[in-house]
Amino acid sequence: MARAKPKLAVWKFSSCDGCQLSLLDCEDELLAVADAVEIANFPEASRAVVKGPYDLSLVEGSITTPHDAERIHSIRRASKFLVTIGACATAGGIQALRNFKDVREFASIVYARPEYIETLKKSTPIADHVAVNFELRGCPINKYQLVEVLSAFLNGRKPNTPPHSVCLECKQRGTVCVMVAQGVPCLGPVTQVGCGALCPSYGRGCFGCFGPKETPNTPALSSWWMQLGTAERDVMRAFRGFNAYAEPFRKESEAHEK
């Protein structure tokens, strides 16, 4: 008898859908992936739902409501491996900007009847709530890294996603440093690679989509930015982006908040 295909589930929390869309954006690999696994729960793509347990759960989005804080536990219980995909799931996402402010005030800015809105004070990553087997970074994730993660978990090995900075990849690509050559402020030295060092290749500075690299020296980078004439407020804003609540970025933005 043929072995049953591994069951893949995709779950969504607070997010823009872009990271799970990355799976559908694998136009060349999608049908092969669908052959290799049983897509057991993927509401964005299918109305068919197969009950758990699941061999691999991909989780997109951050926890922002009391209901979601409960729901993630039932997903963890039903999943052999749980992998978070994207900046929302691994760092709280852009919606974690509320963590620095009063969320009730935010609700009253957007909604005429804030009392209808059920929300938590903070937007938090999945790993703050349950054990996570692997975190795939990016806003959005890189689809080739996603295929690598799927392949790794289906074959019982560790995913190969480098933790070094964007700088290293600029050098590999032969992109001239935008900060050194043009004085353009760039988060590349403290940001993990994954995008292919995209922004500098288009002549702009990195703005931190993949979050902090391992052992980032954020204060040193901030002082370089200020030597280039960047206002302290703009340094604060730069660290307060899609990975604002990742600890090294959070601490650095708070150091420049007045």
Add this chain to the structure above:
Amino acid sequence: MKSRTIKVDTLARVEGEGALLIKLKGQEVTDVKFRIYEPPRFFEAFLRGRSFTEVPDITARICGICPVAYQMSSCHAIEDAFGVKISPEIRALRRLLYCGEWIESHALHVYLLHAPDFLGFEDAIRMGKEHPNEVQRGLRLKKAGNAIVALLGGREIHPINVRVGGFYSIPAKRDFLAMVDELEWGRDAALETVRWLATLPIPQFERDYEFVALRHPDEYPFNEGRLVSSKGLDIAVREYEHHFAEEHVAHSNALHSRIIERNSYHVGPLARYSLNFDKLSPLAQQAAREAGLGAVCRNPFQSIIVRSVELLYACEEALRIIREFEIPEQPFAKIEPRSGIGYACTEAPRGILYHRYRLDEHGTILDAKIVPPTSQNQKTIEEDLWQLVPRNIDMTKDRLQWRCETAVRNYDPCISCATHFLKLRIERE
């Protein structure tokens, strides 16, 4: 009297989280609630205090499916506030980028999200077992659209190369010309798509909608034009808030929109097509006619065909722009911030997307208002269901539920966008 409930807790093949609840008492519908439970993310609140330079990158994150739409509306609104005029070359390239997003988004919806409904498949993977050529054609079309966004935007999702005033840098003309062969294939494939969809069993259902879309004197609308409707509205974009209002209802995290003078309205491909048929290319018009469409289409289930007509148009338009455009001398217009209010409305794949920003003299956002297409369609979707369910009351529960889900997917709802939008439940009491 026999009561029934149809409920769908997680509506599939839509972007984001929504639910639908329909209550029936005998033959009568007693309640329809189209609920967006996607958690609120408060973009309009945290945009306050950010620099105008960050806005296109931040608002892109509202939606992973149509980030270009958010980038376009925010750039145009901020340029409106600063009195910036962009060059004809930048304008052409923005239109090309938007063509890429329309192709990618429409191919995704037509082939992967909506066509399976009409052929009775749970999803496109299952549909692909019996219709492999169609599914592969859809994926290749989607890839052709994504290739445009990836070249000019840097990547498919959340492009990095868009800035207020234009682009950070512009790829070489030869890199654009390298896409011509695939887009020529795409144009032919889109034509085949229109012909294939015309053979699907499409339910009969029409309503007298008030269609709202942009209208431009010279072209099918993307980034510019006046806001017009099928019931006589004809206004400048900056007058939007005098004519449209948002309401906050308890069952949804998305705000419901209505036209103040009348009520619900319909945005998206059906509205754009019905108000701008004369601006489509001769080939797109001819394909629409051959598929049995008139110059106005009021059957929301035919939106899938209209979407494919727009897919055809977008491929032709992308080809035209690539062949004609000149690389601009400057990739972006010079920006001098000044205090003021800016307005913009552009045609996202799902319909008009309105942005308004108030900025100070340094270009810091003081407040922001964003009205996505799906929240504008929310009321119309509920009304469609109020009328659709009684006409199909004799269907089995499973079939009726599927028909209602299809009716919601007619709008290609983007719930992630509309949160500030869906489960389907039909209750028969």
